[in-house]
Amino acid sequence: MRRALPIRLGLGLFLALAWLMPHPAQGADDPYAAWMQGRPAESVTDLLEQASLHQRWSDWYDCGLAAAAAGERGLASYGLVRAHALEPQRQEPLEALRSQGITLPPGWCERLGVLAIPGAGWLGGALVLVAGLVLGLRMTRPLPRGLLTAGVVCLVVAAPGAIGTWHDAANPFLAVVSDTALLDSTGAVLSPVPAGMVVRQEDARPWDGRVLVLVDGRRGWIPLVDTHPPGLSR
Amino acid sequence: MVRRLGLVWLLLMLAVRAGAVEAHLELPESIPPDVTVTVKLIVSGGGGLTDFHLPTVPGLLFSNQVIQHGVTIINGDRQDWVGIELRATSLGDYLIPAFSINLEDGTSVQSTPAVLHVKSGDQRLKGLAVAEASFDPPTIVPGQPTKLIYHLSILRSVRPMDVSFGPPGDAVKLTTEPQQTTGTGIDDQGREWQVYTLTWNVTFTTPGERVVDGEQQIAVEEDFFDQHHETVPVRPARLLVTTIPDAGRPDDFTGVIGPLTLEAALARPQITSDQGTVLSLTVDGPQAAQLHQPRWTPPAGLRAYPLDPVDEPGKRTFRWDLTSAASGEYTIPSFDIPCFLPDSRTFSRASTSPLRLLVLPGTRVIPTVPVGLPGAAPAVAPALHLMPLRLHTWPAPAPAHLPWIFAFAALTGILAGLAPGEIRKLQTREHPGRDLARAIAARDLDGATRALARLRPRLGDAQQVHAAEELRRELDLARYGGRDLAPAALAWVSQLERL
Numbered sequence: 001m002r003r004a005l006p007i008r009l010g011l012g013l014f015l016a017l018a019w020l021m022p023h024p025a026q027g028a029d030d031p032y033a034a035w036m037q038g039r040p041a042e043s044v045t046d047l048l049e050q051a052s053l054h055q056r057w058s059d060w061y062d063c064g065l066a067a068a069a070a071g072e073r074g075l076a077s078y079g080l081v082r083a084h085a086l087e088p089q090r091q092e093p094l095e096a097l098r099s100q101g102i103t104l105p106p107g108w109c110e111r112l113g114v115l116a117i118p119g120a121g122w123l124g125g126a127l128v129l130v131a132g133l134v135l136g137l138r139m140t141r142p143l144p145r146g147l148l149t150a151g152v153v154c155l156v157v158a159a160p161g162a163i164g165t166w167h168d169a170a171n172p173f174l175a176v177v178s179d180t181a182l183l184d185s186t187g188a189v190l191s192p193v194p195a196g197m198v199v200r201q202e203d204a205r206p207w208d209g210r211v212l213v214l215v216d217g218r219r220g221w222i223p224l225v226d227t228h229p230p231g232l233s234r
Numbered sequence: 235m236v237r238r239l240g241l242v243w244l245l246l247m248l249a250v251r252a253g254a255v256e257a258h259l260e261l262p263e264s265i266p267p268d269v270t271v272t273v274k275l276i277v278s279g280g281g282g283l284t285d286f287h288l289p290t291v292p293g294l295l296f297s298n299q300v301i302q303h304g305v306t307i308i309n310g311d312r313q314d315w316v317g318i319e320l321r322a323t324s325l326g327d328y329l330i331p332a333f334s335i336n337l338e339d340g341t342s343v344q345s346t347p348a349v350l351h352v353k354s355g356d357q358r359l360k361g362l363a364v365a366e367a368s369f370d371p372p373t374i375v376p377g378q379p380t381k382l383i384y385h386l387s388i389l390r391s392v393r394p395m396d397v398s399f400g401p402p403g404d405a406v407k408l409t410t411e412p413q414q415t416t417g418t419g420i421d422d423q424g425r426e427w428q429v430y431t432l433t434w435n436v437t438f439t440t441p442g443e444r445v446v447d448g449e450q451q452i453a454v455e456e457d458f459f460d461q462h463h464e465t466v467p468v469r470p471a472r473l474l475v476t477t478i479p480d481a482g483r484p485d486d487f488t489g490v491i492g493p494l495t496l497e498a499a500l501a502r503p504q505i506t507s508d509q510g511t512v513l514s515l516t517v518d519g520p521q522a523a524q525l526h527q528p529r530w531t532p533p534a535g536l537r538a539y540p541l542d543p544v545d546e547p548g549k550r551t552f553r554w555d556l557t558s559a560a561s562g563e564y565t566i567p568s569f570d571i572p573c574f575l576p577d578s579r580t581f582s583r584a585s586t587s588p589l590r591l592l593v594l595p596g597t598r599v600i601p602t603v604p605v606g607l608p609g610a611a612p613a614v615a616p617a618l619h620l621m622p623l624r625l626h627t628w629p630a631p632a633p634a635h636l637p638w639i640f641a642f643a644a645l646t647g648i649l650a651g652l653a654p655g656e657i658r659k660l661q662t663r664e665h666p667g668r669d670l671a672r673a674i675a676a677r678d679l680d681g682a683t684r685a686l687a688r689l690r691p692r693l694g695d696a697q698q699v700h701a702a703e704e705l706r707r708e709l710d711l712a713r714y715g716g717r718d719l720a721p722a723a724l725a726w727v728s729q730l731e732r733l
Contacts, residue, residue: 032622037539037557039510058625065622087630092623121630125643132644136651162640169633 032062041070048229051079057086061093068100073196074177075229076100081175081198088168089116089161102198104173108164119161127158172201174213180226182215190220255280257335258346260315262426266355267322269424272301276315277335280343283314286335294328294350295321322352355422356387362464363388365450367399367471375478375576376439378491379408379520382446382471384432387419392452394430399448399468401436408435444473482581484572492573494519498566498586500556506594510557513538515569515586522550528571532556533564536591558593565590666692667733674727679713692733701729 064079134151302317
């Protein structure tokens with residue numbers, strides 16, 4: 001009877017997790033349907049809404065691809081850049097951007113490759129949790145060497161991805177959604193910036209409705225409204 | 235000023251009250267001819283009525299005597315009423331015009347005109363209750379819907395109880411529950427009956443004759459204390475299910491029963507090649523809900539993707555998403571469904587007219603060709619890159635929040651690791667009773683004496699105090715008398731161990 005308890009607890013935990021796992025909406029209109037029928041332009045709005053609602057990298061990625069297929073360059077870059085920003089350790093958004101002719105400067109996560117995967121996202125949190133658990137146990141009693149090693153390994157495995165993700169998040173990129181221009185601080189046009197271009201954000205604080213960016217080695221301002229799809233909250 | 239306003243308000247209220255007086259005749263739904271019935275003349279919102287002058291209506295005979303009268307007051311609203319006997323000499327509708335009623339306060343009021351329907355009483359309503367069933371229509375072909383209708387008519391003194399009646403076992407029920415309605419009827423003696431009706435929508439798949447009968451239980455109330463049950467047989471319903479003839483049957487006939495009407499429409503008759511439109515086909519007929527999506531071949535250059543049909547009562551609408559890869563003018567062929575008309579026992583075809591769809595050139599980008607920035611040579615991307623992931627995962631934490639999440643995870647882990655030790659400490663906190671037992675077991679007399687001293691403040695009743703005193707004496711004897719601890723000491727310890 002005592003042995004059955006952990007099994008029951010484990011089964012209950014598994015069922016609870018299975019219930020909590022996100023499921024595709026049953027019976028709802030499929031936002032991909034029009035795209036699968038060769039009309040990606042009609043899917044973009046629904047996919048954009050889905051992505052902004054759930055904030056999952058995969059939804060932003062799909063939204064970017066649909067926009068690319070529909071010929072909406074600005075929205076394509078926007079979706080793919082958002083996907084990259086949410087999970088910089090994923091290679092798919094970077095590859096999709098490359099297929100658009102946009103190559104982002106490699107970040108720490110990209111340089112680390114697969115080493116970045118364990119430490120990023122919830123998995124990294126779980127590894128740090130295990131390491132903390134081992135540390136806490138060690139503070140109250142002596143532990144077997146194997147357990148100590150496991151805790152240290154968890155910490156070491158999680159560290160690259162955690163640091164890489166944190167570092168990459170500090171250097172954000174912005175996608176230009178509609179054709180705009182690089183402005184100086186007086187508002188004079190320095191150069192045109194076409195929709196779809198990805199620029200590095202130099203300062204997170206907007207000024208007078210503009211944001212400081214670096215375009216082709218030139219610093220300047222672009223209107224903030226041109227970096228967000230119309231109607232989408234920032 | 236306030237007094238004046240109050241007076242005006244009072245006068246207004248009196249005027250409203252005076253204006254609210256009205257009178258009307260309360261008539262039954264219908265009465266049979268040559269039967270005397272009692273109707274009520276009701277005056278609402280006024281004082282009592284003194285007299286009234288009933289009009290002369292050819293064919294109607296009013297008694298001049300008031301056979302009943304009374305007053306009803308509900309929520310302060312007064313109603314005075316009198317019962318008058320009335321008889322109609324022939325069938326028809328009689329208009330009773332307004333007539334004058336004098337009230338106790340000296341005023342008079344005009345009654346509201348009313349119409350009395352005089353109909354023959356239902357000859358079938360005899361006894362206490364009548365139960366009967368019927369099919370509508372009584373003759374069908376397999377698959378044609380029909381209604382099985384059950385009527386139960388009962389007098390006011392009768393209460394319906396259990397009924398053993400329903401569609402036969404081989405009936406296909408088109409609705410899960412029967413539709414229930416209530417109404418009233420009148421017999422040839424002018425008595426009012428309560429009529430309950432149950433209606434099942436059914437059909438049958440095989441030819442043959444069906445007879446449906448059953449029994450209805452009723453409770454008859456003779457008076458307040460006397461009630462008995464009776465069983466009323468249900469007059470059976472008969473249905474004839476005939477076969478569909480072979481002569482003239484179309485080759486593509488699938489058993490659809492008519493009449494049937496079809497209507498096809500395009501959501502947008504003109505689109506561009508990067509857009510789509512919806513083709514809908516609405517079928518209206520008795521078997522619309524049982525129809526399957528028709529198969530059709532779109533013209534070359536058009537693609538059709540079927541959508542879920544939309545059902546309305548008696549209607550079903552089939553839909554297709556239409557897309558086009560190239561611009562041009564397309565003709566959507568007509569739809570054509572054969573059906574059988576039971577009334578004329580002939581076959582017919584329901585059809586639509588062809589539709590025209592104009593597709594203009596669009597701006598669609600073929601998905602396998604990547605979109606490059608101006609001036610940048612677009613690289614050829616593998617098709618895999620442009621396939622959607624359609625993942626449904628948990629949202630990842632925002633990278634900016636990761637340090638906080640990791641700090642929280644580490645702290646949670648440390649606390650969780652510390653928890654077992656802390657809990658153990660809590661479990662092993664100072665417990666003088668157990669310390670005493672351990673010291674005695676270990677023959678540690680000094681330790682036992684110290685534990686007993688710590689135990690003293692916790693001693694509750696006289697029995698525990700006595701046990702502690704005896705144990706202390708035994709301990710002293712053992713410590714200073716040089717003798718062994720007496721076995722009785724263990725009994726004292728067991729009394730104190732839980733403290």
